[in-house]
Each structure stands twice: as C-alpha cells, then as structure tokens.
Amino acid sequence: MDATEKRPNKKERAKERREKRHQEISRLRTIPYSDHERWWSAETIAVVTGANRGIGFEIARQLATHGLTVILTSRDTTAGEEATKALQEGGLKVIFHQLDILEHESIDSFCAWVKEKYGGIDILVNNAGISYNTGSENSVEFAEKVINTNYFGTKNMTKALLPLMRPSPEGARIVMVSSRLGRLNGRRNRIADVALRQKLEDVELLTEDLIDATMNKFLEEVKDGSWISGGWPQNNTDYSLSKLAVNAYTRLMGRVVSERGDGENIYINCCCPGWVKTAMTGWAGLTSPEEGADTAVWLALLQDKSVNGKFFAERREINF
Template structure:
C-alpha cells in the first residue's frame, strides 16, 4: 500500500465534473464503508473522500485498516478509521456508539465487506462463515446504524455491494424463486427459510436450492451465491420498509454488482478497481431527484433481480481458488 494517488478514469472525471452543480454533500456528510482496507472498498473510500465526504474506513484487521488510512491521508484525504468485524455484534455496537459520540450520526452506508469462500473443512460451517459476513453482517450492521441516519433534504443512502451471482435465475425451486420475487410479501422469514434449506443441503450432500452448472462450481461458489441471493432480497425488504418515510427523512437503499474486478476475490482477473467502485459511488452521490430505492444496478443500470445475462458469460471455472 502506497500513498500514490490513483488516476481517475475519464468516465469518473466527467461524471464528477458534471455533478459539481448538483452537489448535495459537504465535509459534514458522513459515510461509513465496510471492508475499506483493500480492493473495491478501499477505492470507494478514496473516491468518496476525494469528493469531500468525511469517510469512515472500517476493517476487521486493525493493522491493515491503519495502513490503508495512512495511505489515504498521505494523499490529503479526510478519512478516519474504526475497527469493525461485521460478524461480531459487540463490534457493531461499539462502532455505532462511537459514531454517535463523535459525529452525531451518518448519511451514507456502503456495505462492502464480503468474502468469496471459506477454508473451513466442514461444509455447513463453511457456508455459515460466508453467510455471516455477506448476509447477516450486512443485515445486522444496517439495522444497527439506521437509527443514526440524519434527516436531510437529499435523503440518506445505503448501498450494498452484492453480485449478479445472486440473481433469482440461480434459485432452482419455483416456489422459492416466486417468493423472493414477490416484493410486497417478501420478508426476513422467507430469506431465512431459503438459507436454512441451503444449509440442510450442505449437511446432507444435496442440491435442492441452487441451479449450478457443475458440482465443482457448487462447491466453490454455492455459499457465495446463496449469500448474495439473500443480500439482494434483504435490500428489497429494507427499501420497501423505509419507502414511506416523509420528505427529509428518506433513506434510499440499493444494491449493485461491481462486475469481475481485479482483486483477490476474482483471482486478480477483470477490470480495474476504479471501474468496480464506480456504480457504488454513483449511487451514493446521485442527486435526490434522481434517486430510486430497492433496485439492483450493474454498470449504473437497473438490471432487476431475476436474470442477468452477463453472469452466464463469466468464466467462473477459471476463478475457482486453488486448494
């Protein structure tokens, strides 16, 4: 990690120049980014801070978080650090208490922390480890920080960094797929029932939940896929439940896919982290009049939750981690 400033892409530079006239944020705007010490999370922190947003970089590892903070501060960016393990309720509570004491509240939450796989040999425990970070971590942190969102004419923003792997086309059971796509009746109980069915599959060596092209891909990415199906569904539930807030207290909740990005999770394949972070930053900084809620975005485009053709064009086989 160095303090060298990353060169922004022409697309980002044009976007930010055009956005200056519609800027709703200031240095008093507070953003929290989880998993901000590396990869896409680090780049989201860098881009938000470079636009003048006071950004809280969180990371599970204190030393890595401080190193990332040092690199950003060398570039003159207004970033602060706080340790956070999204799988630990105590850690979540400590972050919320600290934010309230130091800043009085927040305006932006980017749930970026995530893992692709687990090294645990037990299949059920491995699945739970991925779900604890990618779904329960997002869910628990969001619920803990929602009371801290401050009233604002521009509205508050929650962006969940998810994946097109979580499209509903991968859910093999028609009943579950329909329940997940029933926005009016979707709830956390439905999400939990599908997670428990998947964990039962893992325990019994079955596959009743997912449509995966091979057993090898199921073993490598089944846990990740289910966690992102759940994350996407959770996004819709929270967005719907907050949709009727009055003007000045709106919270816009969306999820997005960064695409295959050149990070460790993608075995260093794919496009740049600048491009991977682009849609998340775009969603966070949209003018209030252009904001929507409860949507899934890929390349700044609402793609829905059911079927995303690009997901089937990815050579996932080449990204299976070596054992």
Template sequence: MGKKGKEAARERREQRRREVTLLRAVPYEPHQRWWDGLAPPPPPPGRAVAVVTGANRGIGYEAARQLATHGLHVVLTSRDAARGRDAAEQIRAAAGKPGVSVEWRQLDVTDAASVEGFATWVERTHGGVHVLVNNAGVNFNRGADNSVEFAEQVIETNYFGTKRMIEAMMPLMITSPHGGRIVNVSSRLGRVNGRRNRVGDPSLRERLLNDDHLSEELINEMVMKFLEQTKQDNWSSSNEWPQMYTDYSISKLAVNAYTRLLARRLLDRPEGQKIYINCFCPGWVKTAMTGWEGNISAEEGADTGVWLALVPQEQATIGKFFAERREISF
C-alpha cells in the same frame, strides 16, 4: 448463446466500460455536491460522513478513497486494526492534496457486540452518518471450485453482517433534504434468474420476486435451509440452488432480496427523512477475493457504488440493482 452472441455481448460490455470511464472523468457541479456543508459539529465540520465496511483493501478501499476524494469524511472499517490504519494512511498519502478526511475503526460485522460498539461510537463522535457502504464480504472459491466448506462463514458475513450493519446504522442516518444512502455490494451471481446461475426451485424463485410474498422470514428460512443441507451434505443433489460459487451466490441472493424488502419499508418516508437503499454488482474485479483473476480494476469496480452514494436526490432510486451505472434485473 453462440460465438457471435458472446462476442457481441463482450463488445457491449467493453463499450459500456468506456462510457463509464468518461462519466467518471466528469466532475460534480457545485449544485450537485449535496454532501458539502451538511454536517454540523462534532468534527469534521461541514462534511457528510460515510461509513465503508471491509475497506482495508480491494473494492472497499477504492470506495473509501473515492468518497474521501470527493470531499466526504470517510470512516474506513476493517476487522484487522493494523490493516485499517495502513489503508487510511495510504488514502491520505495518495490524495496528494490537503483536506482529504479519512479515519479508520476496527469492526467485525459478524460480531453483534462489535457492531453495537461501532454504532455507539459513530453516534457519539459524528452524531450519525449520511452514507453507509456495506462492502465487507468473503468468498473462498476460486476458478471452477464450488466448495461449501465455509458456507456458514460466507452467509454470516455477507448476508447477516450486512443486515446487522443496516439495522445498527439506519437509526443513525442523519436526516436531510437529500436523503440518507445505503449501498450494498452484491453480485450478478445472486440474481434469481441468472442466465448461468439461477435458483433451481421455481416456487422459491416466484416467492423471491413477488413483493407480496417476500419477507425477512422467507430470506432467513432460505439461507438456513441451505446451511442445513450443507451440514447434511445433500445441498447439491436437491437442485434447488445456484451451481456456481453456491454459498457466495446465495449470500448475495439474500442481500438482493433484503435490499428490495427494506426499500419497500422505506418507500413512504416523508421528504427530509428519505433513505435510498440500492445494491450493485462491481463486476469481476482484480482483487484478493478473485485471486487477482478479474478483468477490471478495483477503481472501476467501486465506481457504481460511489455513484449511487453521491447521485443527486432528484436522480436517486430505491430498491434497485445496478451494474456499470445501469439498472439490471434481480
């Protein structure tokens, strides 16, 4: 892409940002607020319940804040209990109005026992959940760095942690005419055919994009093969993998593929038992994960995820990838 092409693309992105900013300012009409009046006791009565993982800061915090502001009861989770407690208090204080309902709960998505205990608590305390936002994630690279020193932690948190939460929460999705919502925070870096960051193996690309070939076994084999190559220190020479933030990109590639796979399994659920699962790219956001080098705020970055969580049922989609409230390719 030449200079003029880059400038045109930049202008299109800025134009879309302006459009989304205007859309965010439009309040939901009463008939669109499907989440009002859904939840029976236990408390809080009359509120849909949303779980947001990794929500003590950044995009997760903003997603939790926005969902709570819209009137859902939000369970904000964090590995660090003190930070989670502080984040919940900050959301209540920042609201400047009564009625914002948020609580915190300690959760480590990399720990199966922690996830199991959390699911038990959700069922006992709230009877289930209407919305799950899988935000918890890590990335240890900055700028031009492309270390895979922490690849195992990145894959375990970003992919297996997301998968673990979905498996634990899906049986707890409260059925309603509006459908349950699962929103996975992902990244354009995890696209199969990204312009600058693509999967190098043509056979793997084809299998990942072919619904007949896509399987949980394929996704797991892919990430385990990459991790094995990092241990052998030959991951780069194979030219199979994305060359930018490789471990993070592969973790999000796996999240995207798993989103599509699960959507296919959920597609034929009858009305009243629908679960709408999608993923989205928040963009390059000014958060601790990017070293505060992003070009948009966490508020902007969280917007598409919140929109997917709240969109009226007649507009809901399943198994799609979004950015700036628009569908993009995997």
C-alpha cells in the same frame, strides 16, 4: 465484407460491448459533479465496511476524493490503519475504526462511537464480504461463514445504523455491494425451486423471515450433505446465495424505507461491481478496482430520489 473476414462471434461481441462500456464509465468518472449535483459537503459522513483493500478501499478513496468525510472500517486493525494512512497522506479526510460485521459487540461498539463522535452518518456502503471459491471451484466447506458474513452480517450492520442515518432534505443513502451471481432469474445460476423464486421475487409479499429461512435451509442441507440435490445454484453456490439474500433484503428495505416521512428519507440500492481484479478473485478478474467501485460511489452520491430498492451494474439498472 471480404469472404476471408470472420464475423465476430457472440463472445467477441460481448467483449466489445464490455470494453466500450468500460471506456464510457472511465469517461464519466472524469466529469466533475456540478454545484447543482453536489448535495454533500465535507461534513457529510460516509461509512465503508471492509475497506482496507480492493473494492472497499477504492470506494473509500473515491468518496473522499469527492470531498466527503469517510470512515474506513476493517476487521483487521493494522490493515485498516495502514489503508487509512495511505489515503490521509494523499490529503483525503479519512478516519479509521475497527469493525467486524460478524460480531454484534463490534457493531454495537462502532455505532456507539459514531453516535458520540458525529451524531450520525449520511451514507453507508456495505462492502464487507468474503468468498472462498475461485475459478471453477465450488466448495461449500465455508458456507456458514460466507452466509453469516455476506448476508446476516450485512443485514445486522444495516439495522444497527438505520437509527443513525441523519435526517435531511437530501436523504441518506445505503449501498449494498452485491453480485449478478445472486440474480433470482439468471439463466445459468438460479434456484431450481420455481415456487421459492416466485416468493422471493414478489416484493409485496417478501419478508425478512422468508429470506432468513431460505439461507438457513441451505445451510441445513450443507450440513446433512443434501445441498447438491436441493436445487441450489451450481456456480459459487454459497457466495451466490449470500448475494441473492442481499439483493432480496435490498428490495425489502427499499419498500420499508419508502414509507418514511419527509426529511427522513433513505434510499437503498445494490450493485454488482463486476469480476474485479482483487485478492478475492485471485487477481483473475476482468475489471480494475477503480471500475468496480464506480457504480457504488455513483449510487452513494446520486441526486435522483426516485432510485430506491433497485439493482445496478455499470451505472445501469439490471433485473434482480
């Protein structure tokens, strides 16, 4: 090496690795699925929540491009209808239905419609979510809405649709769009309470009550102002915790659905789309919506039945 040349620093090396992986993902997306890999058909029903824009829209588009029937849902009817029309004009089989995962009545109405029209579904992509922080901001002003939407709403949606997951030899799929910010043992953004982390980490002892109680404790501390000294993540706190809960619930449900009998198999996994250029990130992300949607679509269509209760980013398994 010439003495005037500089070795790439850690940040530059990470950027190079990221760009190389993005190129690889882009290449993989150009490779069509073989007949052997295609377990789905035009009659396969996929539901994508929060799909009127951003990552959700792109997930719906990619799934429909692969030949599935996609139910695009949105809290906003006008936005959802416009998004659906745009995809339909491209020749894709996409149907719209209004859905607000914060409202039990809306979830019940949606499930009743699905049951009447299709009898059930084969794929659920839980994408709907919100965040009120961008950049270095870390306000918890809307913490209750963030937790209720990203975790409790997602959980309620999953529970409501579980009975409608159609039995088949191939099994049904549930994909949770989550975030690395919700990792239990991330180096910079984790819960300080080691005992609590260990409880949430032990999948054999993990319970829904424990996850709920953790979120409710945080919200109580937000209300009384003690959350800063409570040992919670200090970066995108409410969003990070909501996704931590989604990740934990995915691991829990992975264990639960693994106990189902043959022909009733369901495979549930979560994924991080990366920091995507969408309205949620203030268009400041590093990744395109096409790239951000890729792993969720890949998991939804994955033939490998050993993949269950796991966490992925860029088509690779990562630690919770």
